[in-house]
Amino acid sequence: MTVKSVKFAKKVRPNSRRKLSDDDLKMHLQFSEYGMNAKEWLRKCALMLPEIERRKIWKKKKFGSIFEYAAKLAGMSKNQVYDALRIVRKVENLPALRRVVEEKGVNAVRAVATIVTEENEMFWAKKAMEMSARELETYVKDFRGEINRSESLHVKTTEPVKVKTTVTMELDPQTLKQLEKLKGRDGTWEGAIKNLLETREDHLEAEKPEPVKSESNYVPAQISKFVEKRDNCTCVFPGCTKPHYALHHTQGFSRDHIHDPDKLYCVCQSHHSLAHRGLIENENQKPKYWRIREKADSASPRFGLDQLVGEHKRLTFS
Ligand SMILES: [Zn+2]
Secondary structure, eight states: OOOOOOOGGGOOOTTTTSOOOHHHHHHHHHHHHHHHHHHHHHHHHHHHHHHHHHTTHHHHTTOSOHHHHHHHHHOOOHHHHHHIIIIIHHHTTOHHHHHHHHHHOGGGGGGGTTTOOTTTHHHHHHHHHHSOHHHHHHHHHHHHHHHHHHHHHTSOOSSOOOOOOOOOOOOOHHHHHHHHHHHOSSOOHHHHHHHHHHHHHHHHHHTOOOOEEOSSOSOOHHHHHHHHHHHTTBOOSTTOOOBOOEEEETTOHHHHOEEOGGGEEEEOHHHHHHHHTTOEEOTTSOGGGOEEOSSOOTTSTTOSGGGGTTOOBOOOOO
């Protein structure tokens, strides 16, 4: 994978600068309007399908299946019908979630369909309305992890759960021999790996650049290179292994105008958005202590999506 750094504002497709004639623009606007209406009507159709299936209306009208019925009458694909039957069915008696489907489509509630109940409907409907489908999926995954963690410990704590996992690795004989030496006769594999990690941390610490005060939100190359190397160009949120999308200033760059390598981390697109919604707890600590929050921290200096504008971002291409 190659990683290319660009300023977000420069992500312009090659032909998008070509000027539209008045006639082109008129045609484009008309198409957009028709497209918007088509999507709206498709969302309405999707909401009706579970009931149509229950009453077997497609059968009474002599169609071979509900898929044929939806394809011929509404141009719906097989996947759209599956989604409507599976996801809409789960939310059709929850009015707030139904409204989300009406406005944003079935995909917008996909991530919450299996966890939403009458009791928590308003909470998830609000999140589904605000977030993109991808962001919501990440949030739900982290949120579930958080609930499991709290339940297993019966108490909220900032300490990571200490559960050991067995890992199988394929190693060439030479690497294995070197590792065995590092482990020693009486040592443990965990100890050997911890040793390696500590050595890596020491090396990184020695080459860490000094913080830089700047009016520009563009992270100096020396610092961005260091942060990307330290984080291995991977999102630092616990459990997330997605490639990084942005270099995130945990203290909020607009507050102190400092690029500090100790307060800059690689984050994926979803965790970047969640951080800017104030939904990540313990951001002032090392990432291993970061947790997902149920409610946004309105006291957070970077609370609010408006802060996303102008933030230096890094895009990754594979
Ligand atoms: Zn992430």
